[in-house]
Amino acid sequence: MRGDGRSRRVAVVPDAYLNPAPGAADRLAELAATGWGVVALPHPGLPPGVEAAMLAGIADQLAAFLDDGYEVALAAPDDPIARRLAELLAADGRGIAASVAP
Amino acid sequence: MRTVCYLAHCLLNANAKVDEGARCAGVSAPVVGLLREQGATIRQMPCPELAFGGTRRFWAVREQYDTPAFRGHCRALAEPVAEQIRADLAAGARVVIIGIDGSPSMGVELTAADESWGGRPDKPRDEDYPVTPGAGLFTETLLGLLGEAVASVRAVGVGQDLFDYDEERELARLGRVVAGEGGPDAR
Numbered sequence: 001m002r003g004d005g006r007s008r009r010v011a012v013v014p015d016a017y018l019n020p021a022p023g024a025a026d027r028l029a030e031l032a033a034t035g036w037g038v039v040a041l042p043h044p045g046l047p048p049g050v051e052a053a054m055l056a057g058i059a060d061q062l063a064a065f066l067d068d069g070y071e072v073a074l075a076a077p078d079d080p081i082a083r084r085l086a087e088l089l090a091a092d093g094r095g096i097a098a099s100v101a102p
Numbered sequence: 103m104r105t106v107c108y109l110a111h112c113l114l115n116a117n118a119k120v121d122e123g124a125r126c127a128g129v130s131a132p133v134v135g136l137l138r139e140q141g142a143t144i145r146q147m148p149c150p151e152l153a154f155g156g157t158r159r160f161w162a163v164r165e166q167y168d169t170p171a172f173r174g175h176c177r178a179l180a181e182p183v184a185e186q187i188r189a190d191l192a193a194g195a196r197v198v199i200i201g202i203d204g205s206p207s208m209g210v211e212l213t214a215a216d217e218s219w220g221g222r223p224d225k226p227r228d229e230d231y232p233v234t235p236g237a238g239l240f241t242e243t244l245l246g247l248l249g250e251a252v253a254s255v256r257a258v259g260v261g262q263d264l265f266d267y268d269e270e271r272e273l274a275r276l277g278r279v280v281a282g283e284g285g286p287d288a289r
Binding site: 002 | 124127145
């Protein structure tokens with residue numbers, strides 16, 4: 001038995017966190033070092049239908065975390081895809097924090 | 103040639119695992135580090151069990167999830183992933199699907215399966231978790247949706263849901279596949 005090792009902290013991150021540009025800061029490593037798990041937003045440029053299907057799935061997964069009291073936060077709240085996700089969650093009456101504190 | 107890796111959700115977010123299933127607090131840093139070293143593009147797949155069973159779900163085997171409703175749920179989640187994979191292949195990328203061996207949904211080479219599981223939870227020991235060769239339900243659905251394109255895709259499971267998980271061994275297997283050096287070594 002390993003006990004419950006889950007951090008109960010989930011950061012919603014843009015694709016650039018997973019795939020940083022050359023020379024850019026490794027934000028994913030920073031989040032990993034402080035125990036955050038991450039849920040990645042769809043990468044920019046997807047067909048609208050594909051992005052919408054991805055966001056719907058992500059919203060359902062985040063609802064499971066939010067409803068059970070996990071800390072869920074947007075790492076980049078001004079990202080346009082993050083805003084669309086926040087709107088989707090708000091339509092179901094769920095709010096999401098707009099900052100990731102260490 | 104660009105390599106695009108589609109990771110099981112929990113490799114980036116262990117919060118999606120069942121209680122006592124997490125191998126780390128959040129991000130599987132060694133897996134991410136390996137992919138970064140190899141210059142791979144990282145994509146995260148959805149966790150089919152999380153939205154379906156929530157964070158309080160019990161451990162389960164494939165037979166318990168194998169219902170039309172769960173298969174439909176997997177299909178809805180897998181369709182946009184398959185679309186992206188097809189687009190990556192069309193753009194000339196190598197695609198590697200990285201699942202979780204031992205998982206009833208995300209297994210690639212090994213999945214949890216046992217006809218006897220059900221009813222009162224009575225399997226308290228780690229070694230009671232039954233694993234058998236084969237893919238999990240989401241992996242099976244995703245590979246099916248890819249149709250003929252599946253022949254152009256590599257799939258490998260990281261054995262985080264195996265009783266005898268050995269991180270060094272699993273990273274070596276993963277690295278071999280991501281580097282395009284053939285199939286994963288036998289466990």
